[in-house]
Amino acid sequence: MLLSSRASLVVLDLSRVTLRRIRLPLKAPFEISSGRVNDRSITLVTVESSDGAVGWGECVAGETPNYSSETVHSTWHAMREWVVPRVLRADVTRARDIHAVVQRDFRGNLMAKAAIEMACWDLEARLRDIPLARLLGGVRPEIETGISLGIQPSPDALAAQAAAAVDVGYRRIKLKIKPGTDIDYVEAVRETVGPDVALSVDANGAYCLDDAAHLAQLDRMHLLMIEQPLAAGDLVRHSRLQRELDTPICLDESITCVEDAEDMVTLGSGRIVNIKAGRVGGLASALAIHDFCRDTGVPVWCGGMLESGIGRGHNVALASLPNFSLPGDVSPSARYWERDIVIPEWEMNRGLVTVPNAAGIGVEVDVDRVDTLTTQLETIER
Numbered sequence: 087m088l089l090s091s092r093a094s095l096v097v098l099d100l101s102r103v104t105l106r107r108i109r110l111p112l113k114a115p116f117e118i119s120s121g122r123v124n125d126r127s128i129t130l131v132t133v134e135s136s137d138g139a140v141g142w143g144e145c146v147a148g149e150t151p152n153y154s155s156e157t158v159h160s161t162w163h164a165m166r167e168w169v170v171p172r173v174l175r176a177d178v179t180r181a182r183d184i185h186a187v188v189q190r191d192f193r194g195n196l197m198a199k200a201a202i203e204m205a206c207w208d209l210e211a212r213l214r215d216i217p218l219a220r221l222l223g224g225v226r227p228e229i230e231t232g233i234s235l236g237i238q239p240s241p242d243a244l245a246a247q248a249a250a251a252v253d254v255g256y257r258r259i260k261l262k263i264k265p266g267t268d269i270d271y272v273e274a275v276r277e278t279v280g281p282d283v284a285l286s287v288d289a290n291g292a293y294c295l296d297d298a299a300h301l302a303q304l305d306r307m308h309l310l311m312i313e314q315p316l317a318a319g320d321l322v323r324h325s326r327l328q329r330e331l332d333t334p335i336c337l338d339e340s341i342t343c344v345e346d347a348e349d350m351v352t353l354g355s356g357r358i359v360n361i362k363a364g365r366v367g368g369l370a371s372a373l374a375i376h377d378f379c380r381d382t383g384v385p386v387w388c389g390g391m392l393e394s395g396i397g398r399g400h401n402v403a404l405a406s407l408p409n410f411s412l413p414g415d416v417s418p419s420a421r422y423w424e425r426d427i428v429i430p431e432w433e434m435n436r437g438l439v440t441v442p443n444a445a446g447i448g449v450e451v452d453v454d455r456v457d458t459l460t461t462q463l464e465t466i467e468r
């Protein structure tokens with residue numbers, strides 16, 4: 087059949103969904119203000135259409151509820167009990183329509199919803215035989231890559247890691263901070279890398295408004311942004327804090343839907359948005375936030391959740407959209423894993439990751455390796 091006529095006939099026509107839990111050890115532990123991970127426990131999702139085509143997704147929830155309230159356990163439950171049955175029952179023909187289906191009378195559980203929704207986007211792109219980036223409206227052939235460095239035992243240790251990251255070409259260095267592990271750490275890094283390297287910090291909500299004067303010391307370090315200094319729900323307090331700081335605030339955890347981004351702009355709670363499709367319920371929601379921010383002049387960038395090569399593929403495709411104008415947390419596979427679960431692995435050259443031209447997320451899943459790593463498996467039929 088001609089590709090063009092096939093594309094016009096594409097319907098998702100889902101027949102089954104499979105959840106697989108895998109364990110994937112990180113090369114090095116990763117510590118943020120609220121906790122540390124050594125190994126990732128990841129739920130992978132496949133959605134199958136009646137003709138046997140498969141789309142892959144990855145749930146970004148962690149093992150503990152320290153970044154968000156969702157966990158690898160709560161999302162498995164939400165997917166098998168609610169998200170998957172609902173999506174299998176709905177006569178949805180396009181991935182962009184899944185979001186409305188899973189949002190109706192169904193609160194929260196955005197990471198569980200996103201994992202299924204994103205697998206449907208990969209499936210649709212594969213059915214149409216086009217890259218996911220093109221299906222999403224991406225325009226960039228390659229994306230600029232930043233690195234997120236976890237909390238280290240000393241300022242010198244952090245500065246050494248930052249210097250090494252600059253040497254391999256990363257376009258922006260992000261430092262995780264928390265009270266007690268902040269000003270002197272950032273200062274050491276700035277002194278080591280010099281004034282021209284793009285630096286940012288991410289507190290994952292570890293501060294309160296009373297810390298405003300303390301955080302204002304960061305202004306002299308000339309940071310690109312300070313990410314999520316206060317708690318996720320603190321949009322009003324973030325706007326008060328932003329008025330005390332020269333450094334732009336970037337919101338991550340606070341933004342779960344396009345309305346949150348609208349509120350951020352209305353209140354002046356921040357000037358930059360970190361978009362993670364997993365955090366906002368999927369790619370349709372990520373696109374809505376992207377478009378709103380583009381229309382409002384708010385730069386966005388693509389965040390990361392220590393994804394395997396599957397979630398990374400979705401991130402790379404998303405980051406190819408026009409308003410992703412700042413480097414994303416989209417490091418290559420070798421930053422995280424001895425060996426990734428996709429072929430080819432994600433690579434970075436001079437701080438750039440190439441957006442694949444192959445269909446879907448553009449890399450193949452190493453299914454044998456996934457099978458070897460699988461600790462829990464469940465298939466839900468239509």
Ligand code: OSB
Binds near residue numbers: 233288290416417
């Ligand atoms: O806040 O961006 C964050 C990792 C886990 C939880 C939260 C965050 C992060 C990162 C990692 O910063 C970025 C990456 O995937 O490399």
Ligand code: MG
Binds near residue numbers: 288290313389
């Ligand atoms: Mg963050």
